[in-house]
Amino acid sequence: MNRFKKIIPVYLILLVIVWSCSDDDDMALNNVESPAAATLIFPENNTVCNEGIVVSETETDVLFQWEEAANASSYILKITNLNDGTSRNISTLSTEFMIRILRGTPYSWSVQSLAATGNGTAESPVWNFYNAGLPVESHAPFPATAVNPQSGSNLEQGSVMLEWTTSDIDNDISSYTVILDTTNPPILEIGNTSNSSLETTVTSGSIYYWKIITTDEAGNTSSSQIFQFAVN
Secondary structure, three states: OHHHHHHHHHHHHHHHHHHHHHHHHHHHHHOOOOOOOOOEEEOOOOEEEOOOEEOOOOEEEEEEEEOOOOOEEEEEEEEEEOOOOOEEEEEEOOOEEEEEEEOOEEEEEEEEEEEOOOOOEEEOOOEEEEEOOOOOOOOOOOOOEEEEOOOOEEEOOEEEEEEEEOOOOOOOEEEEEEEEEOOOOOOOEEEEEOOOEEEEEEOOOOEEEEEEEEEEOOOOEEEOOOEEEEEO
């Protein structure tokens, strides 16, 4: 019996130590700081990217770079071809990554910071750039992005102000053609304007699809993605 009395306190001490360590681990996990958003460096926003290794008439290898983000252990680099909407997500531990992309093509890119533990993430701003192609005198505008109404939103019938935003390397956008329809893809042209907004009327019980064709002074054009909204 005395032998058991000596052993039991030892087990109790071990249990206390294990519980204490477990509690410390939980506290450490709960106190993990979220990662900061990465600061993008290159390719620069709204510029022509002339740097890179030319591998063919259609492709170049471009080195994407960003600053190290606080409390981040890894990153996801997202690159989107703005002509066809296709995206690539690349996981990396580094703050730079070389990737092969098409020449003469507009792209957007961003970086997601990931925490060492837990599910903490942070998103950088999204930057646009035009990957240089064969020598040209002008560049097509970047595809427009919907501002209002946001794609997937619900509106009341009546008057609605369609609004969008875009940019152009050559800063020579001349007009926008607005396509709005209840069929997808939309084909009905409802207006042509030099402004980045157009007022129209919508009816109840319909789903509308719309897009913007941007034209510059050299006649270059770009077509946005198709946006949609429903009318109650």
